Amino acid sequence: MFNLYSAFIQRFALAAVMMLAPLMAQAQTQSPEEVVRDNVESFMSQLDGKKAYYADNLDELKALVDESLDDVADFRYIGASVMGSYFRNATPEQRSRFADVFRQTLIDTYTRGLVTFDYNELRVLNQQRGQRYEDQASVDMEVVANNGQVYPVSYSLRLSDGEWRVVNVIVNGINLGLTFRNQFDQAMRDNNRDYDAVIRGWAPEIGVDELEQGGDA
Numbered sequence: 001m002f003n004l005y006s007a008f009i010q011r012f013a014l015a016a017v018m019m020l021a022p023l024m025a026q027a028q029t030q031s032p033e034e035v036v037r038d039n040v041e042s043f044m045s046q047l048d049g050k051k052a053y054y055a056d057n058l059d060e061l062k063a064l065v066d067e068s069l070d071d072v073a074d075f076r077y078i079g080a081s082v083m084g085s086y087f088r089n090a091t092p093e094q095r096s097r098f099a100d101v102f103r104q105t106l107i108d109t110y111t112r113g114l115v116t117f118d119y120n121e122l123r124v125l126n127q128q129r130g131q132r133y134e135d136q137a138s139v140d141m142e143v144v145a146n147n148g149q150v151y152p153v154s155y156s157l158r159l160s161d162g163e164w165r166v167v168n169v170i171v172n173g174i175n176l177g178l179t180f181r182n183q184f185d186q187a188m189r190d191n192n193r194d195y196d197a198v199i200r201g202w203a204p205e206i207g208v209d210e211l212e213q214g215g216d217a
Contacts, residue, residue, distance in 0.1 A: 031137075032131075032137040032138075032139050032155075032157045032164050033124065033128050033137075033139050035072075035139075035157075035164055036124055036139045036141065036155060037124040040122050040123075040124055040141070043068070044122060046064070047114065051114075051115055054114065054115050055115040055116075058111055058112070058115070061111050061114060061115070062107060062108070062111045065107050065110050065111050065114075066107050069103070069106075069107065072164075072165055072166055073103075073165060073166050073167075074158060074160060074165035074166070074167050075099045075100075075102065075103045076099050077158065077160070077165070077167050078099075078102065078167055078168070078177070079095065079098050079099035079102050079103075080095065080099075081167070081168070081177055081181065082098075082102060082177065082180045082181050082184050083095070083098060083181075083184055084181045084184065084185060086184070086185070086188055086193075086195070090195055091195075094195045094196070094199065097199055098195075098199050098202070101199055101202050102180075102202065102204075105202060105203065105204055106204075109204070117145075118145060118146040118147075119143055119144065119145055119146065120144045120145060120146045120148075121142075121143075121144040122141065122142075122143055122144075123141060123142050123144070124139065124140070124141040125140045125141060125142065128140060134159070135158060135159040135160075136156070136157070136158055136159070137156075137157045137159075137164065138154050138155065138156055138157070139154070139155045139157065140152065140153070140154050140155075141153050141154075141155070151171065151172045152171075152172060152173070153169065153170070153171050153172075154169070154170040155168075155169055156168035156169070156170070156177075179204075180204050183204060183205065184198065184202075187201070187202070
């Protein structure tokens, strides 16, 4: 049982570290790049030297993650995007419930990943792509593992009510938003389009091997 549990945690660890750290931004008056860059330095300083402590006190780390995500991630928008074409036929209550469930699964995943994945450095690239639209932006960074492997990460941000909020992440060429949307679609097919059953059983899956191999997003 322990081995199965450990394998489950490792399955998500890489994705969690890649997705989490830059999501804790506070200063929304900054540019998207400044928001991410400042946050990487600020949030990682809170974790520096405390990995072992948080490994034994996951609830504290989970609370920190929860509070931080609340300020920057647009979970309503993300939830609607993941539900895709099924969103329009869902009831308001189901939409809200899925957004909450989706948020909680990510918080749990990120928390575990922060204390299990061995990374050496998180760095925002000095050269960023220009914005094509005033209300949309991408910020590119890299995660350097202890073995020297470099994983590119790209955050998609959306300007909403004057605030930049993260709405998607591409890890090593794999579009996580699209991956989760495909998983939701498959879950709906497997459950005969029973929204409640899909929401109750929602468990997004991104394997470490899949992320290491990368994709073409």
